Amino acid sequence: MENMTRLLTKQLKTLSIFALFVLLCSIPAYYYVVDLIWLEELDEHNELIKERIENKFSTTEFSEDKLNEVLKLWNVLQPSTNIVVIDESKVREDFITEAERENEFEKGELDRYRILTSFIKINDKNYQLTVETNVEEAGETMAIIGLVTIFFFVILLLGFILINKRISLKIWQPFQTSLKKLKAFRLSDETKIAFDKTAIKEFAELNTELEQLISNNIEAYQRQKRFIENASHELQTPLAVLKSKLDLLLQSEDLTEKQSEIINAVALPLSRMTRLNKNLLILAKIENEQFSEKENLNLKNSIHENLELLEDYIKTKELKIELEVEPNYNLSANTFLLETLLSNLLTNAIKYSDTISTIKIKLTENLLKIINPGTQSLNQETLFDRFAVVSSSAINSGLGLAIVKETCLNNDWKITYSFDSNEHVFTIQF
Amino acid sequence: MKILIIEDEAELAKDIAQFLSSEDYLCESATNFTSAIEKINLYSYDCILLDLMLPGGDGIEILKEIKKQNKQDGVIIISAKNSLEDKINGLKIGADDYLAKPFHQSELSARIHSVIRRKQFDNSNIISQNELTIDTLSKIVSVDSIQINLTKKELDLLVFFIGNKNKVISKSALAEHLSGDVADMFDNHDFVYAHIKNLKRKLKNAGCPTYLTSVYGTGYKWKI
Numbered sequence: 001m002e003n004m005t006r007l008l009t010k011q012l013k014t015l016s017i018f019a020l021f022v023l024l025c026s027i028p029a030y031y032y033v034v035d036l037i038w039l040e041e042l043d044e045h046n047e048l049i050k051e052r053i054e055n056k057f058s059t060t061e062f063s064e065d066k067l068n069e070v071l072k073l074w075n076v077l078q079p080s081t082n083i084v085v086i087d088e089s090k091v092r093e094d095f096i097t098e099a100e101r102e103n104e105f106e107k108g109e110l111d112r113y114r115i116l117t118s119f120i121k122i123n124d125k126n127y128q129l130t131v132e133t134n135v136e137e138a139g140e141t142m143a144i145i146g147l148v149t150i151f152f153f154v155i156l157l158l159g160f161i162l163i164n165k166r167i168s169l170k171i172w173q174p175f176q177t178s179l180k181k182l183k184a185f186r187l188s189d190e191t192k193i194a195f196d197k198t199a200i201k202e203f204a205e206l207n208t209e210l211e212q213l214i215s216n217n218i219e220a221y222q223r224q225k226r227f228i229e230n231a232s233h234e235l236q237t238p239l240a241v242l243k244s245k246l247d248l249l250l251q252s253e254d255l256t257e258k259q260s261e262i263i264n265a266v267a268l269p270l271s272r273m274t275r276l277n278k279n280l281l282i283l284a285k286i287e288n289e290q291f292s293e294k295e296n297l298n299l300k301n302s303i304h305e306n307l308e309l310l311e312d313y314i315k316t317k318e319l320k321i322e323l324e325v326e327p328n329y330n331l332s333a334n335t336f337l338l339e340t341l342l343s344n345l346l347t348n349a350i351k352y353s354d355t356i357s358t359i360k361i362k363l364t365e366n367l368l369k370i371i372n373p374g375t376q377s378l379n380q381e382t383l384f385d386r387f388a389v390v391s392s393s394a395i396n397s398g399l400g401l402a403i404v405k406e407t408c409l410n411n412d413w414k415i416t417y418s419f420d421s422n423e424h425v426f427t428i429q430f
Numbered sequence: 431m432k433i434l435i436i437e438d439e440a441e442l443a444k445d446i447a448q449f450l451s452s453e454d455y456l457c458e459s460a461t462n463f464t465s466a467i468e469k470i471n472l473y474s475y476d477c478i479l480l481d482l483m484l485p486g487g488d489g490i491e492i493l494k495e496i497k498k499q500n501k502q503d504g505v506i507i508i509s510a511k512n513s514l515e516d517k518i519n520g521l522k523i524g525a526d527d528y529l530a531k532p533f534h535q536s537e538l539s540a541r542i543h544s545v546i547r548r549k550q551f552d553n554s555n556i557i558s559q560n561e562l563t564i565d566t567l568s569k570i571v572s573v574d575s576i577q578i579n580l581t582k583k584e585l586d587l588l589v590f591f592i593g594n595k596n597k598v599i600s601k602s603a604l605a606e607h608l609s610g611d612v613a614d615m616f617d618n619h620d621f622v623y624a625h626i627k628n629l630k631r632k633l634k635n636a637g638c639p640t641y642l643t644s645v646y647g648t649g650y651k652w653k654i
Contacts, residue, residue: 236510237439240532244445247535250598250649251449257646264648267602268617274532275614290513309612312583312605312621336514347615400615 008168012160019156023149030145031138038135039114043096046116046131050094053081053129057122067123086119086128094118098135112137174198178207188287188409190218229284232277239274246270279399282340283386286406291334299338299363299430300325306342310350318356325363331430333411341407344400345370345426352424366430377419384415431476431546435459436466436492437508438484446479449535450542452596463487470496470503476546477504479538480525482511490520497524504545508533534603536594543593559592559654562638573636583608584629591642591652600649626650 005013062070071083095117103109115132174196181193192215195207246267250260285291303325307314314321331338349359349372360371384405387398408415414429431454437443438461447457458475460466463486470478470492478496482489493505507520510531517528526545529538547554555567561574569585571578580588590607591599604626605619613619630642641652 233510236531237442240510241439241441241445243532244442244449244535247600247603248445248448250600255598260646260648264600264602267600271602271614285513293515309609312609312625313612313616313618315624316618316621343612343615347612351616 006168008164008172012164015160016157019160020153023153023156027142027146027149030149031142034141034145035138038141042114042133042135043116046096046114046133049081049131050116050118050120050129053083053131054118054120057120062123064123071127080132082130083120083127086126088126090128091119091126099132110137171200174200174203175206178203178210182210185214187217187221190222192218225284225287228280229288232281232284235277239270239277242270243267243274276399279403282403283399283406286337286403286410289410291337291410294332294334296330296332297335297338298327299329299331299368300327302338302342303361303363306339306346309343310346313347313350317350317353319350319353320356320358322358322360325361326365329363329365331366337407337410341404341428344404348372348400349424349426368428368430370426371423373422374419374424375422378417378424380417383417431550432456432458432473433542434466434469434473434475434478434503436479436484436489437481438462439481445535446538449539449597453539455542461485463489463492466492467495470499470501474501475503476549477506477542479542480505480507482507482509482516482520490516490523493520493523493525502549504542504549506538506541506545508538534600534606536590536597536599536603537607539597540590540593540607544589557589557592559595560639562592564589564592573633573638576636578632578636580629580632581625583625584632587625587629591650595652595654598645598649598651604650 075082075084097115097117099113099115100110101113103111112135113132114135115130118129118131120127120129178195181195185193193211195211198204198207246263249255249263252259255263303323307321346359346361349370352374353359353372357373360369362369362371384401386402405415407413408428411430416427416429418425418427433450433455435443435446435457437446437459440459440461443459443461447459450457458469458473460469463484466484480489480492484492489507489509493507496503496505505525506527506529507516507525508529508531509516520528526548527541529541547557555565557564557566562571564571564585566589569580569582571580571585571588586608587604590604601619601622602613604622605616606613608622608625626642630640633642634640641654643651643653645651
């Protein structure tokens with residue numbers, strides 16, 4: 001989730017990059033167009049001036065001397081035009097050139113000029129007329145266009161961000177609502193989600209598909225639950241028959257020692273299967289919320305009752321139980337579930353502790369810790385999964401901790417496991 | 431003594447009858463709701479074993495019928511449902527005991543023994559067998575007139591054995607009887623041996639003959 005961007009941010013980023021690209025490309029285009037118009041205008045302007053000059057000279061009668069004088073004066077006083085005598089052989093079509101010259105008044109400043117060179121006849125003599133006009137330098141034009149472009153880009157960007165915000169608030173609102181409902185969804189609640197009506201086609205489609213998906217899921221979940229419960233119910237009877245047959249077999253008068261051992265060897269996996277089946281049924285029932293009846297229970301009493309039942313197993317392994325239990329902590333829970341939870345945790349602690357070691361049970365306020373020694377941490381990720389614990393122990397239903405977790409989930413308790421200085425620690429926060 | 435086994439699984443009903451046959455019990459069985467009701471209406475039993483899930487109706491209704499007729503028959507519910515509500519509900523209506531399937535035959539036998547004793551001998555707490563007398567209420571055990579001190583579990587075992595005389599009882603059945611549901615979570619039931627050793631020693635010291643024998647190290651028998 002860390003490296004994820006929001007859809008709109010991503011869109012904004014892409015749009016902004018595209019806008020920047022387009023605007024950057026527009027700078028030379030603008031420049032080219034502006035320059036073209038600019039030069040066209042200047043050329044027209046130069047042409048006009050030329051025509052006016054030509055016209056003036058052709059309509060005014062000058063004597064040879066007078067003309068020379070006028071032209072001399074002209075060339076001094078009219079710096080942007082120049083008229084000089086030219087040889088007949090050099091007369092050509094008019095042509096346009098461009099030149100860069102240093103500014104007369106500002107050293108180092110280069111000015112660009114557009115020059116029209118034309119050939120006119122005054123008093124039957126050939127003259128070369130040049131008309132020049134200052135043109136804005138390419139660099140300056142480019143810089144100004146660039147600045148303007150960047151200014152508009154900033155406006156565009158601000159606009160994007162603003163619109164984006166509004167869109168994410170308004171247009172995406174049905175999506176956000178649906179998302180919120182999905183986040184709150186728990187399959188085990190088995191309640192379908194009623195999505196809000198939306199006028200946006202995509203969201204409406206999404207909602208319809210989600211509703212379909214969810215209702216299919218709930219159905220599959222219910223089917224699975226029913227299946228587990230029915231299957232374990234169906235298994236009870238054959239298990240009961242098997243168990244009773246073994247009891248009867250044991251009564252045979254002529255039973256040999258070997259046969260007797262075989263009966264016991266069969267009884268062991270049978271009792272494992274019985275436990276497994278019982279646990280499956282408990283899990284199914286927890287999921288079906290069949291343990292909803294709650295009572296006010298004293299946790300210390302429950303722990304003591306459980307330890308009493310386990311007394312013989314504790315003695316066999318010569319375990320020491322260190323009890324540090326707050327006596328007055330009461331909680332509302334289902335009797336059977338709380339008993340099962342404590343029994344499963346304590347049984348595990350007893351089973352997986354070495355002989356002559358210490359199991360610690362601590363209850364402070366609403367925090368229960370069951371601690372037993374161990375050599376290596378259990379897999380925290382799969383610990384509470386069904387059949388996750390791969391154990392060499394012959395009798396392990398693999399469901400004990402799954403029941404513990406399901407019970408906690410059912411009661412809004414929090415169970416955590418940690419391995420600290422060679423101790424397995426199971427903590428339940430009630 | 432007459433026992434009615436109301437159980438739809440014929441094989442299981444047959445096993446129960448066979449296990450109980452060596453005692454002076456007379457077993458009858460009903461495999462569905464209607465035949466069960468018929469038998470209850472016609473006869474009286476010392477103990478009725480009642481399965482709750484029956485073809486044709488709910489076993490609880492049979493229990494209600496027994497109570498409605500004000501019958502004194504003892505009732506033990508044997509159910510595969512193993513739900514606390516069923517147990518509480520059944521006991522509230524008037525069942526004497528509740529046993530979840532699957533169970534050991536010895537466990538059922540011990541419970542029948544206890545129910546009949548209470549019903550027949552007018553709520554008597556005294557079990558006696560030859561020189562042995564057990565008061566289950568005051569927890570006093572005596573051999574002839576010598577009192578012996580037994581722990582709760584030793585007393586429990588003694589009563590269990592007397593309710594299963596001449597039967598071979600496996601160690602796991604004894605462990606289950608003593609620790610209940612948690613027994614099948616462990617594969618080591620050596621503690622049973624320790625309790626039995628102590629029980630045997632105490633009985634012997636008080637001059638009781640050796641009724642309790644080990645069978646191939648896999649089970650025990652109260653031989654009489």
